[in-house]
Amino acid sequence: MDTIVRRDMIFDNVQVCxxxxxxxxxxxxxxxxxxxxxxxxxxxxxFREREALYSTGFGGxxxxxxxxxxxxxxxxxxxxxxxxxxxxxxxDGKPVDLAVVAVTPGEAERDIxxxxxxxxxxxxxxxxxxxxxRACTDKTQLYYYMLRELPPVKV
Numbered sequence: 001m002d003t004i005v006r007r008d009m010i011f012d013n014v015q016v017c018x019x020x021x022x023x024x025x026x027x028x029x030x031x032x033x034x035x036x037x038x039x040x041x042x043x044x045x046x047f048r049e050r051e052a053l054y055s056t057g058f059g060g061x062x063x064x065x066x067x068x069x070x071x072x073x074x075x076x077x078x079x080x081x082x083x084x085x086x087x088x089x090x091x092d093g094k095p096v097d098l099a100v101v102a103v104t105p106g107e108a109e110r111d112i113x114x115x116x117x118x119x120x121x122x123x124x125x126x127x128x129x130x131x132x133x134r135a136c137t138d139k140t141q142l143y144y145y146m147l148r149e150l151p152p153v154k155v
Contacts, residue, residue, distance in 0.1 A: 004077035004116070005147045008034075009101075011080045012139040019095075021051065024086045025065060028101055032078050042069055043103065057090025062124055063099045068106035068113050075112060076103040077150075079142060098133070100124065119151065 011031050016024045025047040033040035046067030050056065056065045063086075078101040085095030100120055104113040123129050129149060136142045 003147060003150065004075055005143065005150055006077070007143050009076065009078040010139050010143045010146065011078065012142060013083045014080045015083050016086050019084065019086055021055075021057075021063075021086060021088045021096075022048075024080075024082065024088070024096075024099065025051070028065065028078065028080050028099060031080065032076060032101065032103070043067070046103070055089040055091070057088035057092075057096055058121070058124060059090055059092040059094065060124075060130065061085065061090075061094055061097045062130070063088050063090065063096040064102065064117065064120055064124070065099055066102040066104075066113070066117055068104050070106040072103065072105040075105070075116060077101065077116075079146060081142065123150065 009032065011028075014024075014027055014031065016027055026044055029040050029043035029047065033043060046069055047065050050065070050067050057063045080099040080101065082097050082099070085097045088096040090096060102113070102116050102120060104116060133142070133145060136145050
């Protein structure tokens with residue numbers, strides 16, 4: 001069992017100039033890909049494909065963009081806090097200021113996508129968890145809070 005939380009995947013004050021979901025997904029993909037253009041393009045395409053099915057706007061100012069990518073070695077978890085709210089077509093109609101990102105391997109034999117999404121959804125339905133998450137003042141606090149609060153995941 002390992003944590004899915006990595007310090008280099010916590011992003012604070014992410015700028016989305018247009019305030020639109022499409023640009024936010026592009027920004028998240030760029031940050032997560034760490035200068036790997038091919039991977040960035042895969043992420044963008046996978047997120048857009050998922051959003052075309054239904055919005056990942058969870059409600060309460062939170063989105064859970066997620067995707068499955070074949071050939072991915074291990075799950076990717078990221079947290080992006082935007083510098084200002086982003087229009088996301090959320091279920092409650094409210095803009096999003098936090099995106100909790102999950103990308104998992106697409107191969108069926110390593111199907112951990114739904115368990116990770118379920119765990120994230122349970123945590124994000126907890127008002128105290130979300131309140132404390134929003135109270136974090138910087139990237140370091142966000143990282144240690146998520147590290148402490150998210151359970152290990154068998155990968």
